[in-house]
Amino acid sequence: MSIEDCRKDFPILARNFNGRPLVYLDSAATSQKPTKVIEVEADFYNRLNANVHRGVYALSEEATAAYEGARERAARFVGAKDPEEIVFVRGTTEALNLLATSLSRSLLAKGDRVVSTEMEHHSNIVPWHFLRESPGIQLDFVGINEEGELIPADLERLVTKGVKVTTFTHVSNTLGTLNPVREIADRAREAGSLSILDAAQSAPHLKLDVTKLGVDFLAFSGHKVLGPTGIGVLWGRKELLKKIAPYMGGGEMIMEVERGRVTYKDPPYKFEAGTPNIAGAVTLAAALEYLDHLGWEDITAHDRALVADAWTRLHDAFGEKVRTFGPPPERGHYGVVSFALKGVHPHDMASLLDHEGVAIRAGHHCAQLVMRRYGVPAMSRASYSVYNTKNDTARLVDALQKTEAFFRGVA
Amino acid sequence: MAYDMYQERILEHYRKPRNSGHLEHPDLSGDESNPLCGDHIEVELKLDPKGSTVEDIRFSGDGCAISVASASLLTLRIKGMPVSEIVKLTQEDMEKLVGVPLSPVRIKCAMTSFVALSHALSSPKASAPAESH
Numbered sequence: 001m002s003i004e005d006c007r008k009d010f011p012i013l014a015r016n017f018n019g020r021p022l023v024y025l026d027s028a029a030t031s032q033k034p035t036k037v038i039e040v041e042a043d044f045y046n047r048l049n050a051n052v053h054r055g056v057y058a059l060s061e062e063a064t065a066a067y068e069g070a071r072e073r074a075a076r077f078v079g080a081k082d083p084e085e086i087v088f089v090r091g092t093t094e095a096l097n098l099l100a101t102s103l104s105r106s107l108l109a110k111g112d113r114v115v116s117t118e119m120e121h122h123s124n125i126v127p128w129h130f131l132r133e134s135p136g137i138q139l140d141f142v143g144i145n146e147e148g149e150l151i152p153a154d155l156e157r158l159v160t161k162g163v164k165v166t167t168f169t170h171v172s173n174t175l176g177t178l179n180p181v182r183e184i185a186d187r188a189r190e191a192g193s194l195s196i197l198d199a200a201q202s203a204p205h206l207k208l209d210v211t212k213l214g215v216d217f218l219a220f221s222g223h224k225v226l227g228p229t230g231i232g233v234l235w236g237r238k239e240l241l242k243k244i245a246p247y248m249g250g251g252e253m254i255m256e257v258e259r260g261r262v263t264y265k266d267p268p269y270k271f272e273a274g275t276p277n278i279a280g281a282v283t284l285a286a287a288l289e290y291l292d293h294l295g296w297e298d299i300t301a302h303d304r305a306l307v308a309d310a311w312t313r314l315h316d317a318f319g320e321k322v323r324t325f326g327p328p329p330e331r332g333h334y335g336v337v338s339f340a341l342k343g344v345h346p347h348d349m350a351s352l353l354d355h356e357g358v359a360i361r362a363g364h365h366c367a368q369l370v371m372r373r374y375g376v377p378a379m380s381r382a383s384y385s386v387y388n389t390k391n392d393t394a395r396l397v398d399a400l401q402k403t404e405a406f407f408r409g410v411a
Numbered sequence: 412m413a414y415d416m417y418q419e420r421i422l423e424h425y426r427k428p429r430n431s432g433h434l435e436h437p438d439l440s441g442d443e444s445n446p447l448c449g450d451h452i453e454v455e456l457k458l459d460p461k462g463s464t465v466e467d468i469r470f471s472g473d474g475c476a477i478s479v480a481s482a483s484l485l486t487l488r489i490k491g492m493p494v495s496e497i498v499k500l501t502q503e504d505m506e507k508l509v510g511v512p513l514s515p516v517r518i519k520c521a522m523t524s525f526v527a528l529s530h531a532l533s534s535p536k537a538s539a540p541a542e543s544h
Contacts, residue, residue, distance in 0.1 A: 355413035
């Protein structure tokens, strides 16, 4: 199996819209799924379905083995040695809410400082914003420079002694920026701060290795890495997972419940109250296996080639009329290409591209701090996955030329 | 479908929006953001001395063709209209006023100015002139 011919593994890409084959350029929102992965979910319900960890019958043991096998696969995917460092969650958003809530109960106190960045998705801002009210933390943001990179002077000024949590994205969902994770993680550690990495946008394109990255926690979503919705992964250092407070309470996460006292299981189970998304975890494991088989060198090279090609095509086709956001590809730019086209509002653009069968995203991309930084209400964003080709971008640019010509007549 | 919504009447209002800008001393104002696209529209109203009729109206803000054209059409409709009738306007009336086929997501663009207007009419200042007669 090679990345060049993996497109045929994704049945949805054979659909037509308005009489034209779908060009799906919204994988940063959610990726499409290969047949093999879709079949694993059906197979789970056809053959393996039972609740996990509780039943003494063989079927439940098989379901448990499949679920725990998925945990092992997820651990390998992030480069963790111990599967017990993997907590299954709904997605990156839940992972970050879990951490904010848990840390607010076990580590953070009034006046403590948390550092985030302007580049974050709202899911890495709002859970921390909640803590401004209680327990009353101070939340600061590292700024972005014109090229879409974090401002080093801000990091030096903000990530200093006394900061309790430094939370940031690996790859920006609007700018495509690859952040210097190791450098920030090392700085955080020296300052005595925990470090949390949002890997939602890097997991589809880059081999993750928590040892090399050097962070304390990392989260990603299954549905962006060819897996199903409603399943994601939080990885954390075991000693920290042991130390921090549980998140949701309920079944599966307790040792003993007495009237006046509750004791909890060890991680990861302490964080997995209720019946988990068993089929989701098993299916996610199949998606991770699919990506591993494609090979990470090829996956990353494929993405870099698509981003560089899109960047060039947009500038060649529209010259001064196009504004692209984020670092130029040679500086490291992954997964997404956000742009604005003079005279065409992103929403109008997305509607007319849809007419040509081209699916892109127009809006603030859940990153309003980025929109404010660049002084725009919205951006248009084309985003890529393993199944995309340069032909997809060629179709995008063709459709954009029609759209631009249409609105040029208007203006 | 997509091109159907960009009829000449809509494009003309997008190109030359009516009543765009600000009033010097508005009696009421309200705004609305479209969280889907980050667009923002503000509506300002000048009422007659009794506070019962809209004498003048302006709108401002960023928007797509649909939201700007809709705002422009809305201002033409309600200028000179009694407040008591404006508050009876429904989303359906607004869709009729815009008069082009819109997908569920794009209807929100058309409704941004309408919601801003209703915010203006229910803003705290709204009760002041009404109480004076």
